[in-house]
Amino acid sequence: MRRTMLGNTGLEVGVAGLGCGGSSRLGTATGRSAAESIALVRRAIDLGVTLLDTAEAYGTEEIVGQAAAAAGRDSLVISTKSRIRREGRLLSAEDIVANLEASLRRLATDRVEVFHFHGIPPADYAHVRDNLVPALLREKEKGKLRHLGITETGPNDPRHEMLSAGLHDGIWEVVMLAFHMMNQNARHSVFPLTLEKGVGTLLMFVVRRIFSDPDYLREIFTTLAAEGRIPADLATAAEPLGFLVHEAGGADDVIDAAYRYAAHTAGTDVVLFGTGSIAHLERNIASILKPALPARDVARLEDLFGALEGVGLDLPRGFKKA
Template identity: 45%
Template sequence: MQQVTFGKTGLTVSVAGLGSGGHSRLGQSYGNTTAQSIAIIHAAMDMGVNFIDTATAYGTEPIVGEAIKGRRDEVILSTKRIIFQKGTSPVGTDLLSGEDFMTGVEDNLKLLGTDCIDVLHLHGVFANQYDHCVRELVPALHKLREQGKIRCLGITERFISDTDHTMLSRALDDDFWDVVMTGFNMINPSARRTVLPKTQEKNIATLIMFAVRRALSDPTATAEIIRELAAADLIDTSELTLDSPFDFLLAPDIASSVTEAAYRFCRHEPGADVILTGTGSLDHLKENLDVLQMPPLPKQAQDKLRKIFGNVDSVSGN
């Protein structure tokens, strides 16, 4: 497995990271047993993945904790906590105090079976919550680090609605963050303009989510989203066929599937350190880890993608 230097964290990580959330949640969303989800984690580790991402909100921390028993030193553990009281509106004002946030982290440690989390993220932060993070939660994260309970400070955006990276654009003006997680994919590559130049300039480790999601793994969802973009006049439809928009990528010298093209597209983007892949299928896992180690898409394909989707910043691909 290819590895990269993870910003200024001092860590070396695999270019592929295993995501335990998204629509799949290690297959828990569609009936995988705990044993099957653990088998996915073990297979990923055995194939050289040393970065595992989870979150309180996914309900997969106990599964990750069980899977890494006796193998804790083989992985970089990344987890997240939401910053508001559960059951209240995420855009509401009921945001957690630093003290409550710190108390909650004890659960993450317990469920993961570790005494130190490598990367703890504030999960899915909206732009209008960011000031609170700076005032209340960053000091809490610093205390957790002083106590040896976390190693790196991270923050993730709510890409489903913050498709133009408003929150992260702002967060990256500060110097607190060791790690950020951003949405980036073939149909919304706007992080290329707003996030990745800053993370590279500041040497902040960067995780990519939404590489594939639904829009690039399910042909019906693909056609639907492309039609929406076309109807809103956001893409040049003379460059593609509406029903099968990515046919131009499916050629022997380009890619053998849309998901392959989608992961390779992200993998070679300057500033993209770890590409998260979320799956509950061993076949998908093997396929994805293979394609994440393949060369970049040919320049001609990249140019065409840039021409069609280069200015899109209003969809996530969810």
């Protein structure tokens, strides 16, 4: 595993991080047993993954806790999250501290390395900063969390407005953002700030549905071409991203290209990948560890899609847009 520093946290982590949410939720969303999901996390750890990203909302904290305990908790970086609304109502500082305690219980641990506010839309940011952060900083003093993080909501904040503003507050040690081959705008709005301020970055949405469902990808190309946002001939090509797949350092397939593009973008610390399949897990880690895509292919991706916004930022199956 290639390792990197997570911003200025002092944590050295594997660049491939296991996402325990998304559509698969370690396979719990697709009928796997808890034992199979634990085995999947153990396989990731065996392959050098050190960062495990979970959340109260994913229902996978117990699984992560059991796998981490068996594999050696101290070598791992656990990242978890609390939402800030329940049934539409904003949560109080006391509620968030109770959520942190509940996460620690489910994870069967006495601290997490990163605790995030989960999926914060721009309109809720001031409540987080002014009313919730002070309480979590007190919990940090007690050692319950090592670093404070925040994650954006890709589908509701495609321009990264929350992070572009919030990163100036000097509060956040780690942020999670939506980034992929056809949603690259963080290169201009987020990464310059995280790099300047030494904030760690965790990338989500790198494959999601857009690059794991070929029919859906074709649908997206058809819509983008109809809207005049990409050249029309791309939408009629048999494989719209086929130019990335070739010998001489090119990608094996679209998913391989997606992970390699994200892993080698300046500003990326950790690429999160979510799966319920050990075969996918092994392939994804291998992709993240491969060299960058050829410079010519990266230039073409950035030329074709650099100006797109809000593409492929779907919610997991069964969730509704805010």
